[in-house]
Amino acid sequence: MALVLTDEVSLPLRVIRDLKSEGLNEEEAVVVTQCGSLGGKLSFGDAFFGTVFVLLSKIDNLTDQWVSEISRVLKPGAQVLLQTLLLPDNQAKPSSQIERKLLISGFVDVQSTDGSQSVLVKGKKASWSTGSSFPLKKTAKVLPKIQLSDESDLIDEDSLLSEEDLKKPELPLVGDCEVGSTRKACKNCTCGRAEAEQKVEKLQLTAEQISNPQSACGNCGLGDAFRCGGCPYKGLPPFKLGEKVSFGGDFLAADI
Amino acid sequence: MEGKKKRLLVLYASQTGNAMDVAERVGREAERGGCPSVEVQSMDHFDPNTLPSESTVIFVVSTTGQGDPPDTMKVFWRFLLKRNLGSSWLEGLHYAVFGLGDSGYQKYNFAAKKLDKRLQDLGAKPIIEKGLGDDQHPSGYEGALDPWLMSLWKTLNHVNSTILPEMSEILHPSMNKLEHPKFKIMYHASSEVVQHDSHISDLKDMKNMIERARSMSPSLHGHDHGEPHYLLKMVTNKQLSKGDDGRDVRQFVLEPLASVVEYQVGDVLEVLPGQNPAFVDAFIKRCKLDPDSYITIEPWSGERDAMDSYVNGSSDHPIQLRTFVSRAMDVASASPRRYFFEVMSYYASAEHEKEKLQFFASPEGRDDLYQYNQKEHRTVLEVLEDFPSVELPFEWLVQLVPPLKKRLFSISSSPLAHPNQVHLTVSVVSTMTPLKRRRYGLCSSWLASLDPNKNEEVLVPSWIHRGTLPPPPPMLPLILIGPGTGCAPFRAYIEERAMQNLVESTAPILFFFGCRNRDSDFLYQDFWLAHSSDDGILSEEKGGGFYVAFSREQERKVYVQHKIREQSARVWGLLNAGAAIYLAGSSTKMPADVTEALEEVVAKESGVSREAAARWLKTLEKAGRFNIETWS
Numbered sequence: 001m002a003l004v005l006t007d008e009v010s011l012p013l014r015v016i017r018d019l020k021s022e023g024l025n026e027e028e029a030v031v032v033t034q035c036g037s038l039g040g041k042l043s044f045g046d047a048f049f050g051t052v053f054v055l056l057s058k059i060d061n062l063t064d065q066w067v068s069e070i071s072r073v074l075k076p077g078a079q080v081l082l083q084t085l086l087l088p089d090n091q092a093k094p095s096s097q098i099e100r101k102l103l104i105s106g107f108v109d110v111q112s113t114d115g116s117q118s119v120l121v122k123g124k125k126a127s128w129s130t131g132s133s134f135p136l137k138k139t140a141k142v143l144p145k146i147q148l149s150d151e152s153d154l155i156d157e158d159s160l161l162s163e164e165d166l167k168k169p170e171l172p173l174v175g176d177c178e179v180g181s182t183r184k185a186c187k188n189c190t191c192g193r194a195e196a197e198q199k200v201e202k203l204q205l206t207a208e209q210i211s212n213p214q215s216a217c218g219n220c221g222l223g224d225a226f227r228c229g230g231c232p233y234k235g236l237p238p239f240k241l242g243e244k245v246s247f248g249g250d251f252l253a254a255d256i
Numbered sequence: 257m258e259g260k261k262k263r264l265l266v267l268y269a270s271q272t273g274n275a276m277d278v279a280e281r282v283g284r285e286a287e288r289g290g291c292p293s294v295e296v297q298s299m300d301h302f303d304p305n306t307l308p309s310e311s312t313v314i315f316v317v318s319t320t321g322q323g324d325p326p327d328t329m330k331v332f333w334r335f336l337l338k339r340n341l342g343s344s345w346l347e348g349l350h351y352a353v354f355g356l357g358d359s360g361y362q363k364y365n366f367a368a369k370k371l372d373k374r375l376q377d378l379g380a381k382p383i384i385e386k387g388l389g390d391d392q393h394p395s396g397y398e399g400a401l402d403p404w405l406m407s408l409w410k411t412l413n414h415v416n417s418t419i420l421p422e423m424s425e426i427l428h429p430s431m432n433k434l435e436h437p438k439f440k441i442m443y444h445a446s447s448e449v450v451q452h453d454s455h456i457s458d459l460k461d462m463k464n465m466i467e468r469a470r471s472m473s474p475s476l477h478g479h480d481h482g483e484p485h486y487l488l489k490m491v492t493n494k495q496l497s498k499g500d501d502g503r504d505v506r507q508f509v510l511e512p513l514a515s516v517v518e519y520q521v522g523d524v525l526e527v528l529p530g531q532n533p534a535f536v537d538a539f540i541k542r543c544k545l546d547p548d549s550y551i552t553i554e555p556w557s558g559e560r561d562a563m564d565s566y567v568n569g570s571s572d573h574p575i576q577l578r579t580f581v582s583r584a585m586d587v588a589s590a591s592p593r594r595y596f597f598e599v600m601s602y603y604a605s606a607e608h609e610k611e612k613l614q615f616f617a618s619p620e621g622r623d624d625l626y627q628y629n630q631k632e633h634r635t636v637l638e639v640l641e642d643f644p645s646v647e648l649p650f651e652w653l654v655q656l657v658p659p660l661k662k663r664l665f666s667i668s669s670s671p672l673a674h675p676n677q678v679h680l681t682v683s684v685v686s687t688m689t690p691l692k693r694r695r696y697g698l699c700s701s702w703l704a705s706l707d708p709n710k711n712e713e714v715l716v717p718s719w720i721h722r723g724t725l726p727p728p729p730p731m732l733p734l735i736l737i738g739p740g741t742g743c744a745p746f747r748a749y750i751e752e753r754a755m756q757n758l759v760e761s762t763a764p765i766l767f768f769f770g771c772r773n774r775d776s777d778f779l780y781q782d783f784w785l786a787h788s789s790d791d792g793i794l795s796e797e798k799g800g801g802f803y804v805a806f807s808r809e810q811e812r813k814v815y816v817q818h819k820i821r822e823q824s825a826r827v828w829g830l831l832n833a834g835a836a837i838y839l840a841g842s843s844t845k846m847p848a849d850v851t852e853a854l855e856e857v858v859a860k861e862s863g864v865s866r867e868a869a870a871r872w873l874k875t876l877e878k879a880g881r882f883n884i885e886t887w888s
Contacts, residue, residue: 046761064729071731072761106731106763108834126733126763126833143862143872144832146879154337160373161366169364171392223642224691225612225628235691238642 001048002029003073006055007036019053022081022120040065047075056084059094067105074125080107082121095119108144205232211244260311260348263293264419267302268316269329269367273658275356277593278389278401279316282354284595287435289409290422300328304335308346312383312419314408317371318356321844322884323363325371333367336374346380352408353382354401358391362848365390384411395623396630398594402619434602436556437651439474444550444574459487459513459715466528466583466717468573472553473584475659484528484717486512488678490706496681499776504684505741506704507668510716511677519671521748522723524664525678527716528583529699531660535588535637536581542640545650547578553654583660588635589698590658594625596639599652606645613643633687633695662719663699666840666885668744670752678718681744681779683842725838725883730756733763733835735827737850739770739805739816740777742841745885747780749838753793764799766823766830770816772808801826816846817853827854828861836881847884 004016010033032042040063052070056062062082070080082098095112098121102110107123209232219226223238239245264286268279276298283296299317307313318326325333353375355368365388372386387404389397406426413423420426425433467483470476492509510525511517519525540547552574581587594617601613615621616628628634636657640646648656669679684704685697706714723745728734730753736746746767753762769784771777788794788802795801803819820827831837839850851873858869876882 068729068731068760103834104729104732106729106733106834108832143858143864143868144834146872146875146881153339154334155339157333157337157370157374160370160377162373165366165369168362169359171359222608224632225616225642226608235689235693237638238644 002051002053003042003044003049004029004031004053004055005035005042005070006031006033006057007061008055008057009034011055015055022053022083035066036061040069042069042073044073046072048073050075050078052078052080054080054082056082059084059097062098062101064101064105067101067107071105071107071125076125078125080123080125084119095121099123205245209233209245213239213241213243213245215241259309261309262311263295264291265310265313266294266296266316267299267313268296269299269318269326269332270316271318271320271326271328274397275316275318275326277595278354278356278397279314281401281595282314282316282405284435285405285409285426286420288422288429289413289420289426291420298328299332302332304332308349310349312412313349313351315351315353315368315371315375316356317353317367319358319363319365319367321358321361321886322847323361323366325367329367333371336371336378341378343377344379346375346378349375349380350383351375351380352384353386354389354404355386356389356391356397360392361844364388383415384408395626398622398626402622434599437649437655438556439553439651439654440556441650441654442552442554442574444552446548446550462487462715463717465575465579469575469580469583470528472575472580473659474553474655475657476584480662485720486515486517486718487715488512488517488718489713489715490703490708491677493704493706493708496779497777502686503777504686504704505777505779506680506682506684508680508682508703509669509674509677510680510718513713513715516676517678517720519667519678519720520722521667521670521727521752522725522745523667524721524723525667525680526662526664526719526721527699527703528660528662528718529702530714531582531586531588531698531702533582536578539585539587539637539640540578540581542637543648543650543653545577545581547576547581549577550574551577551580585653586636586658586660586698588637590636590661591629591634592636592639592656592658594622596636596656597625597629599656600639600643600646600648603648603652604643604646609643609645613646627690632689632691632693664721664887666723666745666748668747670748670755672755673751678720679747681741681747683741724885725880727752728836730760730762733799733830733833734765735830735835735837736765736767737816737820737837737839737841738767739841739843739846741779742839742846742886743769743779745840746838747783750784750787750793754787757793762793763833763835764801764830765793766801766803766826766835767794768803768805768816768819768823770805770807770819773806774804774809778804778806799830815849817849820850820853821856824857824861827857831858837876837883839882839884840886842887844886847886 004011004019011031016029016031030044032038036058052074054062054070074080080102084094084098095114098119099110099112102121102123106126108126110121110123112119112121213220213233215221217228219228220231220233221239221241224234224236227234233239233245236245266279266282266286268275270276270279279296283294286294317329320326353368353372355365355371357365357368368386368388372382376382384404384407387400389400391397393399409420409423409426413420417423463483467480470480471482473480488510489512490508491511492507494507494509495504496507497503497505537547597613598617601610601617604610604613616625629639634642640648665680665682667678668681669677680703682700682703684700686701687695689695703716706716728749734749734753736749738744738746750765750767753765756762767784769779771779774781784794784802784804786792788796788800791797793800801823803823805814805816805819807813807815837854839847841847855866855869855873858864858872859866862869864872873882877884
């Protein structure tokens with residue numbers, strides 16, 4: 001069973017017969033005209049038709065809703081053919097516009113032919129439904145064609161990169177004075193490096209050091225910017241010598 | 257050179273503010289060197305059509321984790337890629353490029369590398385070779401910037417000594433001459449001011465006040481988006497992760513008060529975090545400011561700067577100082593930059609503080625500064641408390657304190673399933689610094705602190721933005737890969753399709769999730785399982801599937817890419833049927849690992865070579881059918 005759908009008011013029978021050359025070879029065909037006034041719905045059940053032909057005088061009449069509806073009434077794996085007349089003041093490449101609409105709605109194997117007076121676009125409804133098997137294509141060595149939207153006015157930016165650029169980058173060399181500190185851990189380190197990096201040699205503070213802090217070098221109370229490398233008070237806010245040290249909001253008592 | 261602008265232009269494309277900081281430093285050094293005319297501009301405020309009329313341009317561009325240029329560079333870059341520009345379009349332009357990147361990523365500094373090559377192809381001449389800043393370097397990007405910048409000035413000076421007539425100031429900075437701040441603060445009598453702020457009688461007033469405060473901030477550079485679209489209330493704050501490995505992932509449900517929130521799946525919610533009032537008060541006290549005074553901010557010279565078109569009639573709407581600090585200045589989270597320390601050194605009255613600050617600001621002290629400041633995630637408040645003798649005028653604070661930034665979250669609900677609600681899936685960020693200080697992410701921890709049961713209404717100022725991808729139509733088959741919080745946008749897609757499936761036929765979905773183990777962080781477990789049984793849209797009966805990789809439930813690590821390989825026939829079947837692939841998550845390596853697995857699947861199932869499979873996936877990406885969204 002085939003469906004011929006058009007936005008025209010009427011279709012000469014000749015047109016239907018001409019569709020035979022496009023593959024309309026079924027005994028039964030249903031013709032629906034003036035589809036623009038149907039509110040985007042057809043009165044047929046799901047997966048009813050083996051082929052759908054769409055003859056459009058205005059591309060804008062092919063709304064997303066119509067493409068969905070066409071898909072609904074098509075059997076899985078069945079074909080849709082759209083033919084549209086080229087009007088003199090038409091925008092360039094109506095076929096790509098139609099292709100895009102089909103692709104976005106899940107049609108596959110979308111191809112078009114641009115004639116001098118009309119364009120023809122074909123597509124297939126996908127067939128993943130329950131029970132159908134996927135073609136293995138193991139020996140075909142052919143990948144599904146992907147249509148790209150029209151960006152041929154831009155150069156391919158990946159062509160700007162050299163062989164050197166594409167190689168895995170070398171990590172920065174580190175001088176002798178930075179013994180032990182080579183690569184930084186990644187932000188989401190999973191190998192344990194981040195944990196290792198955080199191990200810092202730190203003298204534990206005694207209760208005496210907390211309640212009555214003193215400093216031989218004089219810098220311990222000044223804050224991290226001034227403290228020596230091995231200062232036991234490193235990480236704490238600044239404090240006054242002799243006064244009990246506060247820990248700020250970060251420290252849990254259990255850490256000490 | 258006839259018709260060419262005689263200025264030095266510094267154009268930057270910044271994602272998190274680092275490139276902007278570098279660009280400002282380049283401009284500042286040029287000015288110190290006596291350059292007669294210097295301008296620093298963000299690339300998205302620059303018309304690429306006018307590029308041929310420039311004589312000297314320094315480009316500073318960051319590269320994001322996936323090898324992309326920053327958002328502010330997209331339009332400019334697209335223009336430069338036009339085929340019809342020709343190889344002499346930029347003849348007579350002298351330029352230099354400095355890139356900020358991370359050599360831990362395969363696509364290291366790609367934006368800068370591509371820009372440098374394209375500029376040459378268009379006829380521009382490089383002054384010196386491109387400089388590549390690297391986060392992996394012990395002192396970050398400054399490790400490459402310092403020598404590169406010196407080489408740039410020397411070469412420029414050599415070619416044309418009129419560009420930098422006071423070159424000696426750059427080579428041997430005297431460190432006792434500070435330029436003036438870029439802005440001045442005007443104080444207004446409270447009698448002058450229409451009493452907006454003390455009577456926040458309704459939500460409209462609050463939204464307006466937030467907009468006025470932020471539009472006045474020069475550091476936000478007119479990149480802010482006006483009034484919040486919504487002030488949302490937290491109605492649910494639920495911890496999704498259990499277990500004591502310290503990971504805290506929450507589900508937040510937000511509702512608007514007295515309005516309707518409109519959005520579609522794939523959209524993002526942008527949130528302005530609140531700051532702890534105690535910290536705001538401590539900052540104001542430390543800086544000896546009057547919280548109740550009313551201020552406006554004007555450009556220093558009184559003339560509008562061409563690019564600083566941030567202030568629109570601000571003198572008509574003074575704002576209370578405390579409101580400005582609380583809404584526009586990040587006082588207790590973001591770390592200040594090197595220039596902050598340099599300016600502080602001029603205002604330090606204690607000798608040992610002055611010396612230390614000058615050291616931190618110098619090239620010799622760069623690594624030490626990195627250890628003290630960036631690695632420890634020092635906040636502005638902490639730095640000011642560590643240097644108590646420094647009295648910085650408010651003008652400088654306004655210019656140098658990092659701006660309070662809004663944060664973006666993928667929305668994890670469908671409006672069809674949860675009308676008038678926005679759901680978020682958020683990991684409360686927490687890191688341990690080398691000195692064992694625990695730092696929490698400002699926005700995630702603030703949201704986590706909001707208690708729906710408390711009476712006082714703390715509202716979340718929010719904006720809804722379109723996501724980068726349009727919502728998938730119901731008949732488009734989907735392959736979704738979202739380990740951890742990467743599942744957030746996919747919960748929305750799946751909810752939406754489940755609702756659509758009630759009234760129309762929909763295409764199947766394959767969803768790959770990953771987490772550590774089912775007892776601790778199997779986020780939304782019941783939700784996924786409900787949809788993958790009983791002929792649900794994630795069920796195998798319907799052509800879909802739901803597969804989880806539990807990384808720590810067995811000896812060896814199992815991740816989403818392993819699951820993808822296991823299901824290679826199903827993945828290939830859907831791809832063959834026109835499926836689109838969406839990948840989301842927060843890991844640096846995951847996208848590359850998943851892409852590799854997909855290449856293997858394509859090669860294995862179709863019989864083509866790995867290279868052909870990789871090329872096919874690249875084409876899929878260009879066609880918008882392979883989308884990667886990651887966040888850090």
